[in-house]
Amino acid sequence: MSEKIPMERHNYDVLVIGAGGAGLRAAVEAREAGLRVAIICKSLFGKAHTVMAEGGIAASMGNVNDKDGWQVHFRDTMRGGKFLNHYRMAELHAKEAPDRVWELELWGALFDRTGEGKISQRNFGGHEYPRLAHVGDRTGLELIRTMQQKIVAMQQQDKKEHGDAESYLKVFAEVTITEVLKESGKVTGAYGYRRENGNELLFEAPAVILATGGVGKTFKITSNSWEGTGDGHALALKAGGNLVDMEFLQFHPTGMVWPPSVRGILVTESVRGEGGVLTNTTGERFMFKYIPDVFKDKYADNEAEADRWYLDQDNNRRPPELLPRDEVARAINAEVKAGRGSPHGGVFLDVSKRIPAEVIKKRLPSMWHQFYELAGVDITKEPMEVGPTCHYVMGGVEVDPDTAAAIGVPGLYAAGEVAGGMHGSNRLGGNSLSDLLVFGRRAGAGAVEYVKGCQSVKVSDASIKDAAERIAAPFKRTGGENPYTLHQELQEITHNLVGIIRTKSELQDAIEKIAAIRKRIENVAVSGDRLFNPGFHLSFDLDNMLLVAESTAKSAIVREESRGGHTRDDFPVMDPKWRSQNNISSFNGKEVVVKQQKLPKMPNELFDLFDIDELEKYLSKEELPNNAGVRS
Amino acid sequence: MSKRVKLRIWRGDSKTGALKDVEVEANEGEVVLDVIHRVQATQMGDLAVRWNCKAGKCGSCSMEINGKPRLACMTQVANFEEGETITITPLRAFPVIKDLVTDVSFNYKKAMEVDSFTPPAGLKAGEVRMAQVDVERSQEFRKCIECFLCQDTCHVIRDHEENKKSFAGPRFFIRLAELDMHPLDILKNRKQKAQAEHGLGMCNITKCCTEVCPEHIKITDNAIIPMKERVVDVKYDPVRWLGSKIRKREGIV
Structure with a gap:
């Protein structure tokens, strides 16, 4: 290939890499502050992996149970993450999630409703109260479409005011970014190419927000779309950023296991939230055997109580099918290993015996569709076969919680799945969509503040030449x-x-x-x-x-x-x-190097939200501040 | 249990192209997208195809399979006869970029032409109250995964490039209907605009769009026909027509 490859040159205040929930929310924030923003999509606009989120978005609005509040959500998140979460991220997330959900409504989202006409909320693993705002089992689609349409609305406004819809906010669809560029230690933009024709693109921008999602395609069995190739994780490493706790990958307990071509496709946790039970090949409802000590006071140890919980949550403990995802995934794995698995190497998940067919089709429409079309299984009549699938990476770019600024790289930001810390060692279902919006907005705001203090940036010809050579x-x-x-x-x-x-x-x-x-x-x-x-x-x-x-x-x-x-x-x-240690990965140009770093210390007012007996299960005596926690 | 299947795949670019025959392994339960991927990995490394989720949720892998607009990820290989050649071609209504990938920017331009959701001024976050029954009508249309199969099959534009300028297509008729039925949207003239600016009148209700919709949205019955009926009400009822002229009402609810 000797012919000259065309190169487009663009200049923006903020470049957002990734057009899922986090990227679009960041772009809205930066545009509303008056900046010029470019959004990079690796695929077509509106196809991001966010679209596949099913169950809902966690926010303690208290619409179904008014005992809920940010403190309860914070507690559940820390418990779910086994106290390895960055406390400040979990705190901000729990406090701001309701505002982010309500704001979606003002942008046109239509969530399912309660009898009073409020946003309905459903039960989910690890959440003490019904907390997930949802639209059937296609909540991610509602979120991405709402954000996509919000972007279009802002572009229409720009057209009215400035004559050009794309003058302040432009979406570059089907573009791959191969490199984040820096000069004198600071971000100056990014380089990449159009997937359609291989033409190259240079973006000069003082702030770059990574919102590239996860890494599932590193694994053979995954619920992730092809885009989950860890681009932002790698871009951050190469730009001198750190990744925190990359050992923590969530294997969602329920992926499809048969036929082979659909292996890994997600079966939403809502199936269990709505009353689905897990059984092994002997018909045993096995989850009762796998309740860990730290959760014994929250989860029912017998079927009668577990069943009563669906009707009376105040006086009964939750069914163990709703334990956090890591617990359920390990339990399924153990059952299969012990030879009690289903014919295709999973276990059975059944809603058909507990919920009438028409209710299943209404509450879990895409699950019904997915099993009927792809596996020939009618979930209103027979059980599904399910097993663990690589679903989510808790690890990610080390960031400052308040601004989402990547540690060590001025001008670089990260939000959503690509960022680390928020979920600790395990994410609760529903906490991802809310994470996208809470920290997407914060990354946008963080970039706005940063850009205010920046001169215009210039990428050197040498950097451009290097980047172009790598692509060729x-x-x-x-x-x-x-x-x-x-x-x-x-x-x-x-x-x-x-x-x-x-x-x-x-x-x-x-x-x-x-x-x-x-x-x-x-x-x-x-x-x-x-x-x-x-x-x-x-x-x-x-x-x-x-x-x-x-x-x-x-x-x-x-x-x-x-x-x-x-x-x-x-x-x-x-x-x-190990509770107090993060693993920090960096890249020295040749290989990844991992070192340990102490977790930041949680302030006393957050310690006080927990029962001291619970804290003692996770933390060593020395870590507990004097008089922290409440003795019940 | 694997077997050989015969595929005939269109390969080419915006200028030239031809159908190419290939044979490839197919395993039990596999969908057309699986065998396309196998062709890509083993025989044609640069075969262009769009896909994302492979679970029928993102609407990326739209193509024509034996002439029918379909999602490749939701089309079982087992549905075809033993020994039958499966012909795979790009969406016909849009210009080819390469192989099975087409330029669908038409749809994004049309999206930009639809007036956005407009809530009443002063609506406060957290104070919205809507009944489930009132949101359900619009929720049906919001199931749309933007696969654009309805756009591809619609005969108004399928072989009539000249109509594209004045016709938004079924995808955007359901968007207009969704906004028209949205409990919080206050723009009153959406149906009239559908008729005057988006080409609603050019649709002659053959229901091809409804037939190909992978989300089973009743595009014609629940979106297009109700809008057409109410546009006609206003347009041809002399009293209401006069009323709309005299009082300069923007539209009729």
Whole structure:
């Protein structure tokens, strides 16, 4: 390819990479403050992975049970994360989530309603009260469409006022960003290419917000769409940022297991929230055997009480099917390993015996559809087969909680799944959509404040040349590695060696094998030209996924305990020593390096929200401040 | 249990192209998108196809399979006869970029032309009250995953490029109906605008859009026909027509 590749040059105040819930919310905030904003979508506008969120958005509006409040939500979030969350993020999230949900209504969202006409809220794993605002089981679609339409509304306003809809807020669809650019230690923009034709793009912008979502495609069985290739995680590492606690991956307990082509597709937790029960092949409702000590006072240990809870939540404990996701995933894994699994290697999840068919179709329409069309199963009549699927990464870019600024990289921000800290070692269902909006808005506001104090930025010709050369490289090699094959090999490694249950020897093996693939990707060659070429696109995704997998494996091998989304066969229990430690990954240009860092200390007023008996289950004596916590 | 399937895939760009025959393995339960991916990974590394979720939720993998507009992720290979060749072509109503990927920017332009949701001034966050029964009508249309299969199949634009300028298409008729029925939206002239600016009158209710909708939205019965009926009411009822002229009402609710 000797012909000159065209390069477009753009200049903005804020560049948002990612057009899911977090990216769009950040863009709205920055535009409302009067800045010029560009939004990068890796796929078409409105297709982001947010669209796949099903169950709902957690916010303590108290519409169904008025005992709910931010303090209760905060407590549940910290418990769910096994006290490894950044307390400040969990606090901001719990306090601001209701405003973010209500604001969606003013932008046109139509949530399901209570009898009084308020936003309805449903039960979900780990949430003490019904807390998830929802639209059937397609809440993510409602969120993404509302945000998309809000962006269009702002563009229409700009057209009225400035004559051009895209003068202040422009969406660049089907663009891959390959590099965040810096000069003298500060962010100056980003470089990438149009997926449609391979033409290159330079964005000069003093602030760049990463909102690129997760890393699921690193794994073989995942609920994530193709976009979940850890782009923002890798961009941040390469720009000098840190990733925090990348060992924590959430395996959602209920993915489809059959047929093979749909393996991993999400079966919403709402199925259990609405009364679905898990059974093994002997018909046993097995979750009663798997209630951990820390949750014994909150979860029913017998069927009668669990069933009564659906009618009277004040006087009964919750069914154990609604334990946090890490607990349920491990339980399913154990049942299958013990030979009590379903024919296709999962367990049974059944709503048909508890809920009338018409109610199932109304409350869980896309689940009905999904099983009927893809598996030939009618969930109103028969049970589903389900098993764990890689769903969410709790780890992510280390940020300042209030502004979402990436630590160590002036001008870089991160919000949503790509950011770390908020969910600790395990995320509660419903806390992701609210996270997107709360921290998307904060990242937008953080970038606005930062840009106010900035001069205009300029990217040097040398940086442009380097970035362009990296994009051209895969075409210059011939007879090299096939990117699809390498991707499959990486997925096998992560699935087999860094999966739901881990051991030291396997992790060591994984680290060596990932390093070997890293060598081989230097040799990736792609056929064809730059016109919409998926092999070419994958070669960049692959580079990102490898960095993420390396960070995950290296963090997992040092954390010698089991907590949340990190289970070590050789260290099967929580260790209070590790409760106070974050694993911080950085990149030295050659490999990922992991070091430990102490968690920030929670202020006393937040300690006081907990019962001291509960705190003692997680924290060592030295960590508990004097007189903190309430003795019941 | 894997078997061989025969595919005939359109390959080309905006200028030229042709159908190419390939054979590929298919496993039990697989959908057309699975076998396209296998072709991509093993035989045609640069075969262009859009997809995201592979679960029927994002509406990216729209294409024509044996001439029918469908989502490739929701089309089972087992639905075809043993030995049958499955022909896979790009959406016909939109210009080809490459292979199975088309330029769907038409739809984003049309989205920009629909007046946005307009709530009453002073509406306060957290104070909204709406009955479930009132939100349900619009909720049906908000199930739309923007796969644009309805746009692709609609004969007003499928082979009539010249109509695209004045016709928004079924996707945007349900958007207009959604806003028209939205309990909080205060713009009163949406039906009239649908007729005057978005080409509602060009639809002659063949229901092709409803047939291809993967979300089973009753596009024609629940959105297009009710809007048409009420536009006609105003337009042809002499008393209401006069009323609308005299009082300069923006529209009739």
